[in-house]
Amino acid sequence: MIPKWIAEWIEKDRLVRNKYKISHKYVRSSKKIQKTHEEIDDKGNIISFTYMVLSSKYGKYWVKYNEGLYSCNCPFFKQRGICSHIFGVCQKNNIWPKKEKLFPTE
Ligand SMILES: [Zn+2]
Numbered sequence: 001m002i003p004k005w006i007a008e009w010i011e012k013d014r015l016v017r018n019k020y021k022i023s024h025k026y027v028r029s030s031k032k033i034q035k036t037h038e039e040i041d042d043k044g045n046i047i048s049f050t051y052m053v054l055s056s057k058y059g060k061y062w063v064k065y066n067e068g069l070y071s072c073n074c075p076f077f078k079q080r081g082i083c084s085h086i087f088g089v090c091q092k093n094n095i096w097p098k099k100e101k102l103f104p105t106e
Contacts, residue, residue: 003096016082023087026053033092046095053085063089068098 010020026032037050048066055061061074063085070086077083081102090096 001094002090003099005099006096013080016080019076019080019082019084020087022084023091026055026084026088027091030092033088051085051089051092053088061085065089065095067101069101070097 010017032054034052034054035049036052037048039047039049041047046065048064050065051063053061053063053072058074061072061083063070063072065071070082070089071077072083072085074083074085077086082097086097
């Protein structure tokens, strides 16, 4: 399930909305999103993981998750703090970023 605040954010921001739409194409072909690393604590909680997201058009990007925060090495991520690659990974594993980590000033 997509968290409410992310659904609202997607609705409000046209560029973010477009990225969310693009991410569906990664999810549809699961070979394009592959987990390459995962770190789990003693209790079975996920600490961090890394996915490789492959795009025939734009190449290969790395999506990293660490304690509630996602990052990606694509140019859009640097501007907005989110991107289609991250959305693709979120939809695949149903682990979404934490709001307070993404927008610490709010
Ligand atoms: Zn990206």
